[in-house]
Amino acid sequence: MADIRNDFLGIKSPNPFWLASAPPTDKEYNVVRAFKAGWGGVVWKTLGEEGPPIVNVNGPRYGAIWGADRRLLGLNNIELITDRALETNLREMKKVKRDWPDRALIASIMVPCTEESWKAILPAVEETECDGIELNFGCPHGMSERGMGSAVGQVPEYIEMVARWCKQYTRMPVIVKLTPNITDIRYPARAAKKGGADAVSLINTVSSITGVDLDTFSPEPSIDGKGSHGGYCGPAVKPIALNMVAEIARDPETRGLPISGIGGVTNWRDAAEFMALGAGNVQVCTAAMTYGFKIVQEMIEGLKNWMDEKGHASLDDIIGRATPNVTDWQYLNLNYVAKAHIDQDLCIKCGRCHIACEDTSHQAITSMVDGMRHFEVIEAECVGCNLCVNVCPVEDCITMLPLAAGAMDLRTKKKVSAKYANWTTHPNNPMAKATVAEPAE
Amino acid sequence: MAERLFKEGIAAGRLSPEAYAENFGDLHPSLDHHEAVVESDRCYFCYDAPCMQACPTTIDIPLFIRQIGNGNPLGAAKTIFDQNILGGMCARVCPTETLCEEACVREAAEGKPVQIGRLQRYATDTAMAQDRQFYERAAPTGRKIAVVGAGPAGLACAHRLAMHGHDVTVFEARAKAGGLNEYGIAAYKTVDGFAQAEVDYVTAIGGIAIENGKALGRDFTLADLTGRYDAVFLGAGLAGVNALRAEGEDAEGADNAVDFIETLRQAADIAALPIGRRVVVIGGGMTAIDAAVQSKLLGAEEVTICYRRGREHMNASEYEQDLAAANGVSIRHWLQPKKVIAEDGKVAAIELEYTALRDGKLAGTGEMLRLDADQVFKAIGQSFDAAPLNGSGSQIVMESSKIKVDAEGRTSIAMVWAGGDCVAGGEDLTVTAVAQGRDAAESIQRALKG
Numbered sequence: 005m006a007d008i009r010n011d012f013l014g015i016k017s018p019n020p021f022w023l024a025s026a027p028p029t030d031k032e033y034n035v036v037r038a039f040k041a042g043w044g045g046v047v048w049k050t051l052g053e054e055g056p057p058i059v060n061v062n063g064p065r066y067g068a069i070w071g072a073d074r075r076l077l078g079l080n081n082i083e084l085i086t087d088r089a090l091e092t093n094l095r096e097m098k099k100v101k102r103d104w105p106d107r108a109l110i111a112s113i114m115v116p117c118t119e120e121s122w123k124a125i126l127p128a129v130e131e132t133e134c135d136g137i138e139l140n141f142g143c144p145h146g147m148s149e150r151g152m153g154s155a156v157g158q159v160p161e162y163i164e165m166v167a168r169w170c171k172q173y174t175r176m177p178v179i180v181k182l183t184p185n186i187t188d189i190r191y192p193a194r195a196a197k198k199g200g201a202d203a204v205s206l207i208n209t210v211s212s213i214t215g216v217d218l219d220t221f222s223p224e225p226s227i228d229g230k231g232s233h234g235g236y237c238g239p240a241v242k243p244i245a246l247n248m249v250a251e252i253a254r255d256p257e258t259r260g261l262p263i264s265g266i267g268g269v270t271n272w273r274d275a276a277e278f279m280a281l282g283a284g285n286v287q288v289c290t291a292a293m294t295y296g297f298k299i300v301q302e303m304i305e306g307l308k309n310w311m312d313e314k315g316h317a318s319l320d321d322i323i324g325r326a327t328p329n330v331t332d333w334q335y336l337n338l339n340y341v342a343k344a345h346i347d348q349d350l351c352i353k354c355g356r357c358h359i360a361c362e363d364t365s366h367q368a369i370t371s372m373v374d375g376m377r378h379f380e381v382i383e384a385e386c387v388g389c390n391l392c393v394n395v396c397p398v399e400d401c402i403t404m405l406p407l408a409a410g411a412m413d414l415r416t417k418k419k420v421s422a423k424y425a426n427w428t429t430h431p432n433n434p435m436a437k438a439t440v441a442e443p444a445e
Numbered sequence: 446m447a448e449r450l451f452k453e454g455i456a457a458g459r460l461s462p463e464a465y466a467e468n469f470g471d472l473h474p475s476l477d478h479h480e481a482v483v484e485s486d487r488c489y490f491c492y493d494a495p496c497m498q499a500c501p502t503t504i505d506i507p508l509f510i511r512q513i514g515n516g517n518p519l520g521a522a523k524t525i526f527d528q529n530i531l532g533g534m535c536a537r538v539c540p541t542e543t544l545c546e547e548a549c550v551r552e553a554a555e556g557k558p559v560q561i562g563r564l565q566r567y568a569t570d571t572a573m574a575q576d577r578q579f580y581e582r583a584a585p586t587g588r589k590i591a592v593v594g595a596g597p598a599g600l601a602c603a604h605r606l607a608m609h610g611h612d613v614t615v616f617e618a619r620a621k622a623g624g625l626n627e628y629g630i631a632a633y634k635t636v637d638g639f640a641q642a643e644v645d646y647v648t649a650i651g652g653i654a655i656e657n658g659k660a661l662g663r664d665f666t667l668a669d670l671t672g673r674y675d676a677v678f679l680g681a682g683l684a685g686v687n688a689l690r691a692e693g694e695d696a697e698g699a700d701n702a703v704d705f706i707e708t709l710r711q712a713a714d715i716a717a718l719p720i721g722r723r724v725v726v727i728g729g730g731m732t733a734i735d736a737a738v739q740s741k742l743l744g745a746e747e748v749t750i751c752y753r754r755g756r757e758h759m760n761a762s763e764y765e766q767d768l769a770a771a772n773g774v775s776i777r778h779w780l781q782p783k784k785v786i787a788e789d790g791k792v793a794a795i796e797l798e799y800t801a802l803r804d805g806k807l808a809g810t811g812e813m814l815r816l817d818a819d820q821v822f823k824a825i826g827q828s829f830d831a832a833p834l835n836g837s838g839s840q841i842v843m844e845s846s847k848i849k850v851d852a853e854g855r856t857s858i859a860m861v862w863a864g865g866d867c868v869a870g871g872e873d874l875t876v877t878a879v880a881q882g883r884d885a886a887e888s889i890q891r892a893l894k895g
Contacts, residue, residue: 071486072482072483072485072486072514073482073483073486352550352551352553352554353491353495353550353553354489354491354492354550355491355492355493355494356489356490356491356492358492359492371492371493377493377495397489397554398554
């Protein structure tokens with residue numbers, strides 16, 4: 005049986021599934037329920053500095069987009085950091101950590117960007133004997149207007165500065181939580197590393213408006229007819245998060261920096277993908293907020309089942325396994341030729357592949373052959389774009405088959421070369437080099 | 446109650462009032478909003494959709510389903526009515542399992558087609574509940590057109606002609622318009638007076654006058670119409686009922702299934718309708734099923750359909766056969782009626798002969814079966830009664846005992862069109878009649894403009 009115990013910065017947890025800093029981790033009651041359900045760790049909902057409690061709106065805090073049958077695809081929120089007293093949170097954290105010593109407990113922190121503020125809160129947090137801290141530089145709404153959250157995360161110099169303060173004033177491991185609301189995720193990650201942070205976690209939520217009420221013309225969620233951008237999360241943001249994790253994992257300047265993967269993790273497969281791209285563990289929020297804490301059971305068993313099937317003994321066997329396969333476009337093998345193939349036994353003749361190809365792509369799929377409704381790839385036109393695969397409602401009905409070396413590509417009327425060749429030497433590239441450049445290892 | 450339930454002979458009031466209400470409620474209640482949205486998402490929006498090709502009226506099914514899914518049921522209704530102004534009734538009575546839903550790719554994929562009929566009903570019900578009219582008449586043309594028969598073909602034809610600005614007079618022999626929708630379809634398929642509501646919805650466009658109680662051949666002749674109107678459309682339906690050709694079929698209690706269904710549809714109080722304790726229905730089509738199921742629902746203890754060929758030959762769809770079975774009707778095959786046995790002039794039993802296919806021909810085997818019965822319903826088909834036509838003075842060319850028409854619905858007589866069950870080559874379906882009525886109207890429009 006696969007061993008899925010997790011060691012992240014020396015913080016041990018029975019599995020790599022942590023709950024992200026958010027409403028599910030706001031208080032002892034929820035966190036104890038989560039631990040009972042089997043979650044490996046939690047990042048406690050973000051603590052602010054001492055003083056009058058945070059105020060939230062009293063109307064809706066969440067907006068969403070759905071698939072049919074109301075499957076929740078994306079969630080957005082305008083909730084702020086914890087609105088409970090700092091002292092209450094710290095007391096509960098201490099109790100929970102004492103009662104659940106085998107689970108990871110991380111404190112998320114967001115205080116004003118001054119050395120005094122951070123210096124003041126860190127000893128109090130350390131008192132709880134929690135396992136580490138996560139600096140919330142990601143929250144894109146509300147707090148950012150006050151110079152915190154993503155307002156810090158969008159300025160690499162601030163990230164570096166605060167990370168350094170934290171390393172200076174606490175012995176606890178420091179994780180910097182990054183905002184995706186930037187142009188290039190590598191810059192804030194590099195800054196975190198430079199400031200001495202032990203790890204980064206990402207992504208925080210994406211600035212968003214989930215919709216517009218077409219009767220009132222108010223953005224959603226609507227608070228008395230007005231709306232403010234919120235932070236978007238859930239399955240819809242996963243591809244954005246995967247890319248950002250991979251970018252940091254393969255950046256020569258940050259390679260090896262531990263990453264806690266966040267963003268739309270809904271099942272074991274999502275978690276495995278994040279880890280394969282370099283995340284040491286994952287954090288989950290929206291899936292739990294949609295289905296409750298029980299989902300972790302499926303995640304644990306699913307991950308183990310897959311690892312057993314594939315012969316992966318421990319998480320170290322899978323973490324980062326996909327990272328070397330992420331490269332720049334210019335290094336993709338232009339001599340790799342694939343053609344779509346439609347399995348006629350599986351085809352239900354909906355014709356979506358045909359119309360997608362006919363209207364919007366390469367006119368490479370028939371609709372009628374010998375007077376019969378028949379969908380077949382015209383190899384001489386197929387560029388191998390994969391659109392038909394993506395729109396086909398039947399799994400595995402359309403597949404992309406690579407042409408073997410030496411086979412004739414009917415479109416280009418050239419034989420497929422066995423040689424790897426990329427854009428760096430392509431004759432159409434004005435900057436072409438004489439020898440094929442390969443990605444730096 | 447029990448004594449009434451098992452009362453011998455033909456008797457009314459076999460069931461409790463609650464049982465009647467339950468039995469004759471809506472067979473398939475309308476989908477609610479959420480159900481409709483979820484179901485609509487199952488549609489793949491196929492290219493050149495097979496469902497659309499299978500629909501005799503060629504409704505753009507993927508489009509109307511997508512409109513439902515995106516919160517525009519009124520737009521969906523218009524998409525339907527554009528092709529089929531009787532889309533509401535068709536949503537209720539179409540054998541979708543052999544038309545659009547059989548062609549649905551989900552049927553191929555998982556044996557579970559998108560519920561196109563119920564989605565169509567959701568859209569059309571939404572529009573009709575709001576009495577939302579989508580069509581305005583074109584400027585008056587001054588042309589006058591006569592339509593014979595206010596059934597599906599006649600109504601569809603009249604509506605399309607009215608849209609083009611013509612003045613239409615519909616002559617209907619019966620007291621109410623609607624044709625088989627009003628008189629010939631099982632009650633549980635069209636509850637709450639839907640057939641009349643639909644007639645009102647269709648005629649609301651204006652320019653359509655329906656004259657009830659006016660029968661061709663009795664009150665006017667075809668020559669009268671061709672003389673007084675610019676064009677004539679014949680949508681007369683099938684007035685004749687085929688005889689059993691079995692001895693004793695005139696006994697009391699041996700009735701035409703279509704008459705039984707009509708009586709039931711027109712009854713003010715269903716509990717007052719008499720039904721036999723043991724009922725035998727002869728036939729294998731939709732009418733046989735409708736009569737048998739409704740006999741059962743009226744409280745008959747035993748209802749048996751006897752059909753002279755096998756299950757695979759029945760005109761009733763598999764779905765209808767299953768509906769009958771689910772209601773406790775026995776369907777027996779390879780039996781042909783030989784003799785209705787009467788006692789004191791009343792039906793007491795029916796004698797049938799087993800049949801078999803010999804060299805491709807149906808033949809009696811000589812082996813007999815006797816079924817006790819208080820009531821026998823004849824449902825072996827209807828026929829076109831040509832007498833009123835020929836009596837009108839103009840000979841009209843017939844084909845297979847029905848009116849011969851070309852692809853546009855033109856008969857052999859100039860400026861006379863025909864459609865629906867009275868024309869040759871039809872499928873005896875409401876939806877086919879609608880398509881023929883509509884297409885004839887367009888042909889008339891072209892002829893008048895020409």
